[in-house]
Amino acid sequence: xxxxxxxxxxxxxxxxxxLLPLTSSPVVAQGRGGRAAGPPAGPAPRLPNxxxxxxxVLMGGGGVSVRALKPGDTLTLLPEAxxxxxxxxxxxxxEANCLPTGVPRMNPYPWxxxxxxxxxxxxxxxxxxxxxxxxxxxxxxxxxxDPDPTWYGHSIGHWEGDTLVVDTVGFNxxxxxxxxxxxxxxxxxxxxxxxxxxxxxxxxxxxxxxPGAYAKPxxxxxxxxxxxxxELMEYICQENETSVEHIRGLANSPSANGAAPQ
Amino acid sequence: MxxxxxxxxxVAAVFCQAGQVFAHHSFSAExxxxxxxxxxxxxTKVEWTNPHVRFYVDxxxxxxxVTNWDLELMSLNTLTRAGWNKYDLKxxxxxxxxxxxxxxxxxxxxxxxxxxxxxxxxxxAGDAGRTxxxxxx
Numbered sequence: 001x002x003x004x005x006x007x008x009x010x011x012x013x014x015x016x017x018x019l020l021p022l023t024s025s026p027v028v029a030q031g032r033g034g035r036a037a038g039p040p041a042g043p044a045p046r047l048p049n050x051x052x053x054x055x056x057v058l059m060g061g062g063g064v065s066v067r068a069l070k071p072g073d074t075l076t077l078l079p080e081a082x083x084x085x086x087x088x089x090x091x092x093x094x095e096a097n098c099l100p101t102g103v104p105r106m107n108p109y110p111w112x113x114x115x116x117x118x119x120x121x122x123x124x125x126x127x128x129x130x131x132x133x134x135x136x137x138x139x140x141x142x143x144x145x146d147p148d149p150t151w152y153g154h155s156i157g158h159w160e161g162d163t164l165v166v167d168t169v170g171f172n173x174x175x176x177x178x179x180x181x182x183x184x185x186x187x188x189x190x191x192x193x194x195x196x197x198x199x200x201x202x203x204x205x206x207x208x209x210x211p212g213a214y215a216k217p218x219x220x221x222x223x224x225x226x227x228x229x230x231e232l233m234e235y236i237c238q239e240n241e242t243s244v245e246h247i248r249g250l251a252n253s254p255s256a257n258g259a260a261p262q
Numbered sequence: 263m264x265x266x267x268x269x270x271x272x273v274a275a276v277f278c279q280a281g282q283v284f285a286h287h288s289f290s291a292e293x294x295x296x297x298x299x300x301x302x303x304x305x306t307k308v309e310w311t312n313p314h315v316r317f318y319v320d321x322x323x324x325x326x327x328v329t330n331w332d333l334e335l336m337s338l339n340t341l342t343r344a345g346w347n348k349y350d351l352k353x354x355x356x357x358x359x360x361x362x363x364x365x366x367x368x369x370x371x372x373x374x375x376x377x378x379x380x381x382x383x384x385x386x387a388g389d390a391g392r393t394x395x396x397x398x399x
Contacts, residue, residue: 096287098313109339127339179288233339240311243334246366247291
């Protein structure tokens, strides 16, 4: 049964990808990932049925940070969560160890949104960090009553006008919200609001509700950018990972979180 | 020169979106941004792979002692999108690299500064791209 489900899912993804050219703006097949050609221009495109067309390759967006907080919101860790964050070592960051980033952290690699023609699924395909995907059910189903905890949780979505609202529960507590080790618990519940405001921009607001780790819910406001002519490339993080054994220090420290030189 | 700088900044902007790190791990937990090396030597090996392209360089000091340095670049995918390809770094060629020393004292460094290739071309590795002329050669 499990095999059947997996093959069905793989088939659904494959079908959706095959059908993508029918539902999205033309892209240039380059096979090498494309160049920094810049964002597409114009208004947000729509599918023939009028639904906003989210398909395409994007960079950025997501993440949890104080600077992205919705005006008026605050990010306040509960004491135990703060203690956990301060104890984490940079070398233990799951992302550095080629594990998934969970929700809503993103890695510095492109990602693709894929809409099924029947409107029942949206998939987010990640180039990094482990070549994984999220699946969002838009067929009206409810959350599982007792889901097994997973890295990406159980996501159901619906449209509110031109905004896709994605509600996710059923997370594990293994991923970090960022390199500083911001934690969460299995009580995490996220509500994401995706709006393609023009051809090049995806507005992506995320509400974090985790009474196990934070004093109250808060919302971060982020944006991702559509990249014209880009394709996803293969990225196997484990292929030649030699960095982790050389990483030093606490996760939540300036030495571990300093920006790369520019 | 201005064109090179403009492209470097442009590509860096693409890969340095707000709130994101440049790699799949924290930079400063592995490399010291205040310890910049200039390494001059011969490329002994190139690993054109993810999650980081790596190349190794034999560097001879004043006393003739040779040390093999392990130099990290961005991911294969990031470099490809910035115009690099697997033929750019060649085993046996001379190279001069500006790099950031590993914090753990090992002979590793991050080669995100300038790289001067054997033919004299200067390219930015990691966070930046190169000129169209260089890309199309």
